Amino acid sequence: MVDRVWQFFAFNPQHLRLLATAAILGLVFAAEALWPRRAALRGRRWPINFALLIAAGLMLSLIPVAAVGVASWAHAHGLGLFNVLHVPAWLETAVAIIVLDASMYWQHRSMHGPAWLWRLHRVHHSDVEFDATTALRFHPLEMLATSVWKWATVLLLGASPLAVVLFEAITGMYSLFIHSNLHVPAAIDRVWRRVFVTPDLHRIHHSVDFDEGNRNFGTIFSCWDRWFASHCAQPRDGHDDMQIGLPEFRAARDQSLTALLLQPLRTAEPPPAAGERP
Template sequence: MENETLIRFGVFIGLFVLFAMTEAMLPRRQRTQPRSTRWVTNWGITIANTVLLRLMSFGLPLLAVGAAAHATAQGWGLFNALTLPFWIEVIAAILILDFIIWAQHLITHKVPLLWRLHRVHHADMDMDVTTAIRFHPVEIALSMLIKIGAVYLLGPAALAVILFEIILNGTAMFNHANIRLPLGLDAVVRRVMVTPDMHRVHHSVHRHEHDSNYGFALSIWDRMFGTYIPQPAAGHDDMEVGLEWQDDRPSKLGWSLALPFARK
């Protein structure tokens, strides 16, 4: 697909600005740290991720979208062995990829080595739209390798992978945003999609709460597998976000990048 990178970047920036403006006008919680320091750090991490993925593309030219095109050309993967209508294939591929990301997220909480990487994301003491882009570069690289492997096994159309990436990025920014949704609207939306209130439970300092609500896009997986917690025990206004043992250092870029290698 021509201009795929430009389209994805344009959608990302447009949604980021939309959610940032919305949370500024309708905040769900009071901030505990200045936005300026957190945003510099969180954007610094995502710039490092972008550079790393660009370097990976030189040594591994077929990232997720390229892998889909290559699998299709070679006739590899599940969908290339089936004869499904194109629209069913696209929807099925998006659903399966979303489940794989949900399962990957759960595993990062259960495997100690992966948790050391993933806790960089959880160390953010405030939640807003920039928390959605705060993932350690090594975790981003591993996630990309998992997606590439999944794409080769499934053999989806490149369009399905592009749409999935756009949906994943957009919903992640939405459910990390510090947005106050009316409770009635939240109750309706979370039947299908993960809402900010639903995902905020996952960022609780309490282990039993942050080991829940793993979804980024669809809420169905947590309901199906018994990992759904509707609300935090302390309520959204009083709950603590982050890690139990941390202080204000997550707002520092160097500390955040070094966290996986710290003793804690």
């Protein structure tokens, strides 16, 4: 039995990532219930957010490509920076994770740019509340666009399969944390956010006010937003009173699975360009 479990994960590292993400999701749910930051609204949100995750997973399962596969292919053909520069494995892995996180910062920021990309990403932002299930709420086509961006980064970087698996596992689990409705004591948050994104920082990114919602794009490291002028430290209305979501998609009819899958076809203005908060 143990051998079968080991073979299950050894032949497909993505299974290990999914198991770790599911375990962390359960822990985050429990923590949110014990130490909530805001009065959360569940209702139909949870089934809808999980349904979007399943829809995205089914679509991506039809594509026989994964980031770890791209890394393996690049390594076999000697492509990418790290396949030319021979550096210690530990250094390569650490740098790859940092660079991949920086790349995903720019990918996220680009989703707030051209209208056709924003139409995909606004499905994520149209959630009217903010908890761990919000981290699962992405349009399948956005998941595809994100994957293509990640594949290109992995190929150019020549990141090792191990680095890619670690990055995807860390990102998947940390995304659940930063989207959580978890109360992090102010003293801990103040120190933690100097290096890493915290739930309070990322919650601002989901503010109904565009000048706040167009800030704080980082996932793991908080430095990218400070360095590239997209940082907002606190919401003007405070975390208890700030509204979450998009003003044009707050009605119940806009929150059904069908409406969310078709939402990219609906016309809406893109958010303003990212920059310093007025």
